[in-house]
Amino acid sequence: MVISRKQESPKCDIFINKVKLKQTEKFKYLGTIISNNGKTNREISARTAQAKINFQKMKTTMTNKHISIETRKRALQCYxxxxxxxxxxxxxxxxxxxxxxxATEMWFLRRMLRIPWTAKKTNERVLNEANKRRSLVRTIRKGQATFLGHVMRRGKLEHLLTTGKF
Structure with a gap:
């Protein structure tokens, strides 16, 4: 696979023991979808779908009104x-x-609170009802900053590629 910003991906011929390897537009590596345009849209869509499937598997627990909303929010955060x-x-x-x-974060909360999609409740009202603030994107950004800090402190190849100092 060749990763490029160009619309048309450059062709690359790689041979191993005189056998040409097939060039691909995407593949899964360690459970993550890598695409040739360098974007993560497919990966995020796949992750969202998988999380929703897991939520549905735990639906009886996640929507149970006999379990406190705090416990259900903790289960959401953990599982x-x-x-x-x-x-x-x-x-x-x-x-x-x-x-x-x-929207995915709100999808989880609305189902946990058993709010039908036809109910005319704003996201702010749902967040207030759940006694929660939006945190998913903030958590992701924090993880990205932490990872970048590790890369920058390490000083190896990743650091050189990130800073462009060869």
Whole structure:
């Protein structure tokens, strides 16, 4: 795979034992989708879908009104959000992606509070009802900053690539 910003990906021929390797547009490496345009839209969409599937598997617990909302929020933070945020340190988050992540966060809260999609409740009202503030994007940004700090302190190849000082 060749990672490039160009619309048309450059062709690259690599041979191993006289056998040409197939060039691909995307592949999964260590559970993360890597695409040839360097964007993370596919990865974030896949992570969002997987987190929603896991939420649905835990639906009886996550929507149970006999369990306090604080306990359910903690379960969300412990069991669902890590699935969503796996590999988030390497994500490129545009405003569109940020909106999608915030919508996903609200999707979880609305289901936990059993608020139907037809209810005309604003996100602020839902957040107040859950006694919560938006935290998903902030947590991702904090993880990215922490990772960047590790890269910058390490001083090896990653540091050279990040700073461009060869």
């Amino acid at each position: 669902i959000e890590p699935v969503l945020m796996y590999g988030c340190e390497a994500w490129t988050i545009s405003k569109q992606i940020q909106n999608k992540l915030e």
